[in-house]
Amino acid sequence: FSLELCEILSRRFEKMSKLQSDALREAISGIMADSKEKNRKFVETIELQIGLKNYDPQKDKRFSGSVKLPHIPRPKMKICMLGDAQHVEEAEKIGLDWMDVEALKKLNKNKKLVKKLAKKYHAFLASEAVIKQIPRLLGPGLNKAGKFPTLVTHQETLESKVNESKAMVKFQLKKVLCMGVAVGxxxxxEKQIFQNVQLSVNFLVSLLKKNWQNVRCLYLKSTMGKCYRVF
Incomplete structure (x- = not known):
């Protein structure tokens, strides 16, 4: 998204949204002040924590959806390229972890090894020639972990696809009525975090069967900081 488009969307969403801008700005300022005061030795991630209501994960359709945020929330997010020769070469040039078909074959569909691989990375990218072979090479492990690779073609640069992946957040209802996503x-x-949170919340609400009526509570929290309720 361009920043202009993001501002237009934010204004539009604000009219429909029950998320109060003042409460959100206050929470973000509180998180930032707390972080500066504590001066921690790493960059804390800010997470949006969501509680839902009037949903039955057993009976209701479990939703899943991803949205690209205007600002990358986790620059150090770990991504692995499952690539053909050309993409492996590109990955090496930009310092991105990679595995080729031979390396994937060595996992031999071993459930434990595939699970370990899925845990090691936040997301996976794959070349067209490789993505078709993933079910055969790895079984359903990556899919079960909600980390099935995103396709990368040779018409786009690998670096732009990596940045796009880092800007994506995924909302997926599993067995419990709560979830968390990194929003900054x-x-x-503060303005960038505000835009990311607004877009995340309104996208999530669009996935819910009764929209805002399904939202019990929303909190913002940094890795080591306290929770701030924003809804």
């Missing part, structure tokens, strides 16, 4: 970090500007 304490090195960002």
């Amino acid at each position: 970090n304490v090195s960002m500007e």
Whole structure:
């Protein structure tokens, strides 16, 4: 998104949204002040924590959806390229972890090894030639972990796809009525965090069967900081 488009969307969403801008700004300022005061030795991630209501994960359709945020919430997010020769070469140039088909074959569909691989990375990218072979090479492990690779073609640069992946957040209803997604970090500007949170919340609400009537509560929290209720 361009910043202009993000502002237009934010204004539009604000009219429909029950998320109060003042409460959100106050929470973000509180998180940032707390982080500066404590001066921790790492960059804290800011998470949006969501509680839902009037949903039955057993009976109701479990939703799943991803949205690209205007600002990358986790620059250090770990991504692995499952690539053909050309993409492996590109990955090496930009310092991105990679595995080729031979390396994937060595996992031999071993459930434990595939699970370990899924845990090691936040997301996976894959070349067209490799993505078709993933069910055969790895079984359903990555899919079960909600980390099935995103396709990368040779018409786009690998670096732009990596940045796009880092800006994506995924909302997925599993067995419990709560979830959390990274929406920023304490090195960002408050306005950037505000835009990310607004877009995340309104996208989530659009996935819910009764929209805002399904939202019990929303909290913002940094890795080591306290929770701030924003709804």
